[in-house]
Amino acid sequence: MNIVVCIKWTPDTSEADLTLESSGKDIKKDDLDFDVNDWDRFAIEEAVQIKEKMGGSVSVITVAPDDAEEMLRESLARGADQAFHLWDDAFEGSDGYAVASILAKFIRDRPYDLILTGTLADDDGGGQVGGMLAAMLNIPSSTLVSKIQIQGTTINFNRELEGGLGEAIEMDLPALVSVATGLNEPRFVSIRAVRKVSSVEIPMLDLGEIGIDESKVGYDGSMIQIEKVYLPPEGEGAEIIKGNPEEAAARLAEILREKGGIG
């Protein structure tokens, strides 16, 4: 069982004060901390658990700048056997389609039975790479996957849909599934676990080594052009009502009257 996991290097925007690049087409990322996309942690864990049960190997791949090696090393500490770091300055500005093209080019000639990705990325929420990669490789795919079972040459899994509705699906391998969060409990990676894999070599491959044409990557190879990125408008209308209960109640009634909430 050869499992390939595609992971993304995403900025942590949860506690940060975001500012825009002067171009207005991206946020400033210099001061942000990057980490593995949270959804992808579940994909890596699932791959490792399948390997632990059935044997085989797990390869982790990312298309990301140099710093992302940290995430690949952590993936090795999580139990992946190999990691591949795909990067070239020409990849800058790649959209989901271009990233999928790079991954497809790299994965196509390698042995694989199952490809796992997270369903979405924390940063842009595109949810495109998995599906497009599967299409490029001409294999079946699905999203929001949980409860994966491998039987021989087929994969069975569930999809959890809105309102508790579920789907049980069977696919032939090779296949690509994009996992939901919460399908497993990703293991914690200790400092020592990373240290243990510190001597494992993580090959870094550029445009030429992957063998993809420059026109297929970066801005040129992308189908989406971002027009503008903007910050959420300054919040208005939130008011904390102060004072004793009578005063607070009077103020609340006043607001409701003004805004047309009551009579």
Added chain:
Amino acid sequence: MIEPADFPIASIPAPVLAFVILVSAISFFSYIMFRRIDLLRKLMPDHRFSDIWERIKFAVIYGFFQYRQPRYLGAGILHILLFAGFMILSLRSLTLIGQGFSSQFHLPFLTGSPGLFYDILKDYTGIIVLGVCIIAIIRRAVFHPARYAHPGAEGHQNEAYIILGLVAALMVTDMIFDGSSLKGAAVSGKSCMFPAASLAAFFMPALGSSTLNFIHIASYWAHILVFFSLLNYLPISKHFHVITAIPNVFFANLNRGRIKPVRWGVEDWMELEEIGVSRFEGFTWKHVLDFYSCADCGRCTDNCPANAVGRHLSPKMISIKARDYAYKYYPIFGSPPDPGETRFIGDIITENEIWACTTCGACEQECPIFIEYIDKIVDMRRYLLDQGRLPLSLQKPMQQIKKKGNAYGGSKGKRSAWAKEIEGVEIRELKPGDHADLLFFVDSCGSFDPRIQEISKSFARILSKTSSDFGILGQDETDSGNEIRRLGEEGLFEQVSGKNIEAFQARGFKEITAFDPHAFNVIRNDYPERFPIIHSSQLLARFLRDGKLTLSGDYLNNRVVTYHDPCYLGRHNGIYDEPRYVLSKIPGIQLREMVCSFSRSFCCSGGGILLWYENEEEKERMGERRVRMAQEVGSQVIVTACPFCLINLEDAIKTTGNEGKIEVIDIVELIDRSML
């Protein structure tokens, strides 16, 4: 009256019989002890031979004088009586063994008047011990003290009855032996000197001398047999503590508040094949001596806050289950059973138990014989964490510390943002090479948690008011790492402590000060380099002693105050008096102590990143229970000296419907608001 030594049994001369019994019983006992000690030799190393004088002092105070026993007054007094009796009567037992060889046998120093004095003493002792045994049996059988329960595992209640029965039998046979002597000699007027013997004689009707002699001889041999049975029963039961307790106290952990290294004597632990305790054999020899020594008294569990709120943790059961495991898989005779799929961690000790502990130290504080739990829990966590098994709720904050140096996810640059918001107070950010008298270690909580920032500001105001020369590390400060180490992430602990040590060493200061007892503890006890450090409550006490602060009672306004001892200030560092001294300096303060105070303080669920820990088993929050304890003494203000206590208790005030009725405040904030 014919004495036992002169009376052949089944035509075997008594000395021969005495010899056979003595040699076989001692051989048997020695073999059992050899097996038990042999296991200790196979375990991990432990450093327990330092500070020999301190250890001897411990053994005398806590071992022989049983200083901790009266923490449970009734049971404690009974135990002290039993132990004193045991010490006194051991000489009697030696004498009796000798008298199997010669009727004239006496211990060399117990002849003449000392001998008579001893005979009287031992007679009184015997009757007291018998009384204690009867009370103890009744107490167990009728009153069933809750702390003797064995939830979730086989109990050892029967062993208690066997032991109490054997001890009682030892007393009774001795009484009969002496009583028959007394009766046979028909000496009168000695009953006040020999109450036990007289009591036994009282029950003996006028018997023929041969019958009386038979009783005399029979009680003697019964006594000898019971004595050796008892001796051999000890190391195969929970009563091994009779033998191991004093050594266990001697080898006690003298460094409270400090966690053991991953492996004693190993510098580069990262290279070890396996770390922490994954198998039973991963414990140190002292930890298994602890298991041997546990008497199942349950004081630890009775004081365990995690247990009290329904988490699946009972310190006592950890000892009992581990001891059962040791006895089962390292048997005295025969080959051990095949453990099959049974894993020590996971099956015998569950992961839930291991993560439920807040490391508050109440169990260790209570144990009369200094059995340790925190180091064992930490060692088991080290193994689990090494396997990647850290509870989900703790993963994110731990990851944040790894990435950003704090669990709150704040960026480094914002670490000292709070310090710029205080009116009229300038806070120096010390750069490498700078000097200040006091280095205020704020820690992540004081830097990023909006509620705890208030304590940081109050502290800065006080330092400013007292014209102290102080500064902070700013972005060179990293999380102190107290909980990181206690959750088993030693590698990350080394990283964060290393960064802080580097920052300390690059600056000049006389003392570090911190208001968080967790930071205070880890810097004081765990950091590999030593730095002088003082807790805010100690510093406040110093300011007040030096007359640098004057306080008014206006803020408290006659409200009833109780002080909550933080675990890492009190139990782990012995600081109980200074915070109370500080409070006593507020004019008109009405301070009432809760029942659980000082070293019996009740943990309000842990500090550092334990703030993020979610436990699904608990039926109520520890903080809620603590708030109720404060209510019991009519408290309107709960003062604490730990930011995490503050957060936990403030939450509990809300969830128990006490908002507006009880205020929780850190001692630093209280002094800030009471300053004139």
